Amino acid sequence: xxxxxxxxPKRTLMGPGPSDVHPRITEALARPTIGHLDPExxxxxxxxxxxxxxxxxxxxxxTLPISAPGSAGMEACFANLVEEGDKVIVxxxxxxxxxxxxxxxxxxxxAITVDSDWGRAVDPKAVEETLxxxxxxxxLAFVHAETSTGARSDAKTLCQLARKHNCLTIVxxxxxxxxSELEVDGWGVDAVYSGSQKCLSCVPGLSPVxxxxxxxxxxxARKTPVRSWFLDMNLVMGYWFQDEGGDGKRSYHHTAxxxxxxxxxxxxxxxxxxxxxxxxxxxxxxHQALVAGLAAMGLEMLVPxxxxxxxxxxxxxxxxxxDLAVRQQLLAEYNLExxxxxxxxxxxxxxxxxxxxxxxxxxxxxxxxxxxxxxxxQGHRFTPGEAVKAAISVYQ
Numbered sequence: 001x002x003x004x005x006x007x008x009p010k011r012t013l014m015g016p017g018p019s020d021v022h023p024r025i026t027e028a029l030a031r032p033t034i035g036h037l038d039p040e041x042x043x044x045x046x047x048x049x050x051x052x053x054x055x056x057x058x059x060x061x062x063t064l065p066i067s068a069p070g071s072a073g074m075e076a077c078f079a080n081l082v083e084e085g086d087k088v089i090v091x092x093x094x095x096x097x098x099x100x101x102x103x104x105x106x107x108x109x110x111a112i113t114v115d116s117d118w119g120r121a122v123d124p125k126a127v128e129e130t131l132x133x134x135x136x137x138x139x140l141a142f143v144h145a146e147t148s149t150g151a152r153s154d155a156k157t158l159c160q161l162a163r164k165h166n167c168l169t170i171v172x173x174x175x176x177x178x179x180s181e182l183e184v185d186g187w188g189v190d191a192v193y194s195g196s197q198k199c200l201s202c203v204p205g206l207s208p209v210x211x212x213x214x215x216x217x218x219x220x221a222r223k224t225p226v227r228s229w230f231l232d233m234n235l236v237m238g239y240w241f242q243d244e245g246g247d248g249k250r251s252y253h254h255t256a257x258x259x260x261x262x263x264x265x266x267x268x269x270x271x272x273x274x275x276x277x278x279x280x281x282x283x284x285x286x287h288q289a290l291v292a293g294l295a296a297m298g299l300e301m302l303v304p305x306x307x308x309x310x311x312x313x314x315x316x317x318x319x320x321x322x323d324l325a326v327r328q329q330l331l332a333e334y335n336l337e338x339x340x341x342x343x344x345x346x347x348x349x350x351x352x353x354x355x356x357x358x359x360x361x362x363x364x365x366x367x368x369x370x371x372x373x374x375x376x377x378q379g380h381r382f383t384p385g386e387a388v389k390a391a392i393s394v395y396q
Contacts, residue, residue, distance in 0.1 A: 011331075012358070014367055015339035016147050016312060017175070018197035018204050019355035025202055028266035029259050036256040044265060045240065051268035052208045055177060055200075055276065056192060058184035062233065063210040064240045065196070065264055067257050070174040073193030073207025075103055076231040077170045080211075080219045081139060081191055084108035089130050089167070091122040091142035091158070094149045095342045096172055100141045107227060112137065118344055119314065121307040122153040124161060131165040140167045145176035148342040150314035150351065151303045152180060156187040163188050168215055174198060177208065178271055179283050179311035179355060190215040196260075199283070199311055201356030202267035205260050230254065267356075279356075283310040285394075286359045290352065293368040293391035297375060297382045302349050311359065313352040314345070318380050323347050326374045334370040364391055 013020050034041050053063050066073045078100070082088055086109040090101045093116035104111040114130050116123050122142050131137065140162040144155045155171060162169045168190040176182050179199030184192055190212040197204035211219070211233065219226075219233050226232035238251035271279060287310035291301060294315055302314035317323050323340065327350070330336040339351035352367065368387040376384065 010335060012334075012336045012363060012366060014353050014358060014363060015337045016351045016353050017195070017355065019199070019201050019353060020358040020363075021203055022201045022267065022270060022357040024270060025263045025266045028262045029203065031259065031262050033258050036258055037250065037252065041256075041258065042250065044261070048261060048265050048268070049240070051265065051272065052210070055208065055268060055271055056173075056184040056194075056210050057182065057186060057276070058189075058210050060184065060210045060212055061241075062216050062237065064208075064236070065261065066193075066207040066209055066231070066236075067254060067260075068207060069197075069205055070193060070195030070207045071099075072231065073174075073195070073209045074099065074172060075228065076207070076209055076233065077191040077193050077211075078103035078107050078109075078141075079226050079228045079231050080222075080233045081168060081170060081215060082107040082109040083222060083224055085110065086138045087112060087134055087136055088139040088141055089114060089127070089134060089137050091116065091127060091140075091153070093120060093122050093151060093153070094118050094143065094146035096143045096147060096174070098343075100143070100170070100172065104141070109139075119149045119151055119302045120304070121151050122158065124154060124157050127158060128161050131161060131167065135165070137165070137167055139170055140165075141170040141172075143172040144182070145173065145180060145309050145312065147175045147312055147351075149302060149345065149349075150309045150312040151307050152176070152309045153307075155182070155189070159188045168218060175309065175312055175355075178276070178279055180309065181280055184210055184212075188212075196264050196267065198353075199279070199356045200264070200267045200271065201358070202263050203260060205257065206264050208264075283354060283359050286354050286361065286364050287311070287313065289361070289391040289394040290354060290364050290367070292394045293364070293387035294371075296386040296390040297368075297372060298380070302345070311353060311355045313354065314341075314349045315352060316349055317347070318375075321375065321378045321380055323350070326350075326371075326378065329374045329377065330370050333373075334366070336367060336370050338367070361395060
């Protein structure tokens with residue numbers, strides 16, 4: 001059997017991730033592969049650490065990309081900071097808070113959950129009550145931008161509460177990094193992880209992480225080895241940082257994904273060129289245009305405006321409309337991908353992403369026009385053409 005080379009179709013990616021990849025990032029992937037211990041590659045690694053610090057707004061020395069997707073970044077934080085018997089307070093307001101709880105359990109910790117309604121931000125009052133009830137808790141873990149619902153929690157307030165109760169914080173910023181306001185140092189975040197494939201518009205497969213000095217002290221004071229060899233920061237640091245007390249060389253830990261790291265470097269250069277705050281504002285502007293267009297079709301947003309993400313829009317599916325049929329039509333006729341609901345919201349919402357390079361006027365108008373066509377076919381009633389008009393009025 002002869003299998004032909006694979007040539008994927010050209011899609012417009014407006015789901016929960018991955019997002020459209022910027023052409024400069026695609027070009028970076030095609031640059032010559034060199035060794036992962038090559039002096040020039042090591043120079044690029046140092047630049048990459050600085051660029052990630054810029055994106056997270058941190059001066060943490062232990063800031064680097066994990067050579068695996070965001071789920072590995074999550075596991076790295078829990079594997080390094082949670083030991084057998086540690087009590088961890090986990091905030092759950094969607095699918096990914098539940099994954100945090102699973103990590104605590106697998107690391108031998110005790111998970112104390114603070115459950116909030118899906119589609120809403122984590123309730124700080126409930127968190128404070130739980131912290132008061134469990135003064136021996138070691139860590140507070142929560143999702144800043146819940147990808148399953150499009151809800152944004154108040155990370156600054158939650159980190160302040162944790163600090164008040166002598167807890168470290170582990171924060172999921174997979175969807176928020178470069179899309180929403182995020183200040184690791186300013187808010188006092190101790191361990192943070194993200195992904196390359198969302199608002200950075202890079203290819204999937206890398207997870208930027210950062211650990212505060214307090215988190216590093218916790219890692220170095222562990223009584224037991226980190227349960228994951230690959231994700232043990234004590235070992236990973238030997239590759240990403242020079243041995244200042246020894247011969248100044250870097251140790252071999254794993255073969256880094258060289259070309260993917262080129263791509264992440266380019267993605268972060270693009271972020272620096274645009275300006276972090278400018279990118280936050282760009283996401284908000286296109287979100288407002290999209291929401292105006294959706295409202296003109298009689299569609300409602302799941303999350304209240306003050307708790308809503310700009311880059312991940314959860315849209316309530318109207319009564320009588322076939323979720324799968326609409327998404328299939330968008331993909332087949334318009335090469336447009338939007339996301340389905342997860343967990344409790346499967347079949348009840350669509351998740352429309354406006355992330356990084358994909359957050360632009362062309363994509364917003366294309367999505368609204370294609371969705372109009374699909375909904376008209378489903379018998380949903382509204383005035384055709386009004387959605388695009390409403391979005392354009394926002395841009396004007």
